[in-house]
Amino acid sequence: MVDMGVFRDEVAGWARGGSGGPAKELAEQLGVRTAVLLEGLSDLAAVEALATGRNRALAAEGVCVMSMGGAMSVGRYAALLGPAGLGLRLVGLCDEREKPFFDRGIGSASAPYSNVFVCAADLEDELIRALGPARVEEIVRAEDELRPWQTFLQQPAQQGRPRHQQLRRFIGTKKGRKIRYGRLLVEALAPDQVPAPLDDLFAAL
Numbered sequence: 001m002v003d004m005g006v007f008r009d010e011v012a013g014w015a016r017g018g019s020g021g022p023a024k025e026l027a028e029q030l031g032v033r034t035a036v037l038l039e040g041l042s043d044l045a046a047v048e049a050l051a052t053g054r055n056r057a058l059a060a061e062g063v064c065v066m067s068m069g070g071a072m073s074v075g076r077y078a079a080l081l082g083p084a085g086l087g088l089r090l091v092g093l094c095d096e097r098e099k100p101f102f103d104r105g106i107g108s109a110s111a112p113y114s115n116v117f118v119c120a121a122d123l124e125d126e127l128i129r130a131l132g133p134a135r136v137e138e139i140v141r142a143e144d145e146l147r148p149w150q151t152f153l154q155q156p157a158q159q160g161r162p163r164h165q166q167l168r169r170f171i172g173t174k175k176g177r178k179i180r181y182g183r184l185l186v187e188a189l190a191p192d193q194v195p196a197p198l199d200d201l202f203a204a205l
Helices: 004-015 021-030 041-053 071-081 096-108 123-131 133-142 146-153 163-171 177-188 196-203
Strands: 034-038 063-067 089-095 116-119
Touching: 004 021, 004 063, 004 071, 034 041, 034 071, 041 063, 041 123, 041 177, 041 196, 071 089, 071 096, 089 096, 089 196, 096 116, 116 123, 116 196, 123 133, 123 163, 123 177, 123 196, 133 146, 133 163, 133 177, 146 163, 163 177
Parallel strands: 034 063, 034 089, 089 116
Antiparallel strands: none
């Protein structure tokens, strides 16, 4: 039985220049009506974790959460999935510095921009601020990364920086760590701690 992951893979292949035929067929089979455009895999991990925590079966609701491999790809994905392509409703989440890419990409696809939600810096920063640095450090220790964290703090570039900035940088220093902590930080959130951009995104789905 096909699942949303197969559709996601077909769309990614289509965006790289492949045929859009399989993606169109799968969209019909799966009843896809909404595409959530995300910059990367850590954002995808966070959104999927929150969906699980809220008992939201997004695929069953016709929602495909799509990692685009960078904000510069948003124009291509919006063209394929939006009004001129599969005709899906587009929803997005992006970092503040990437907002111009979403403005241009989704605007050029003639899709409404009101359903794109912007993190003040990035999603990791939003999550760290929501939980507080002390709680995030507890998660780092629980992941058996206390020694790497302490070593990281000794680096000259980290001296005097606010703790939340140090944590944000630490999370991004090792391949795969952002994805893992994207999930872990969301799982640690209390219902009233969900950052506004992420909470608003789910309210729009």
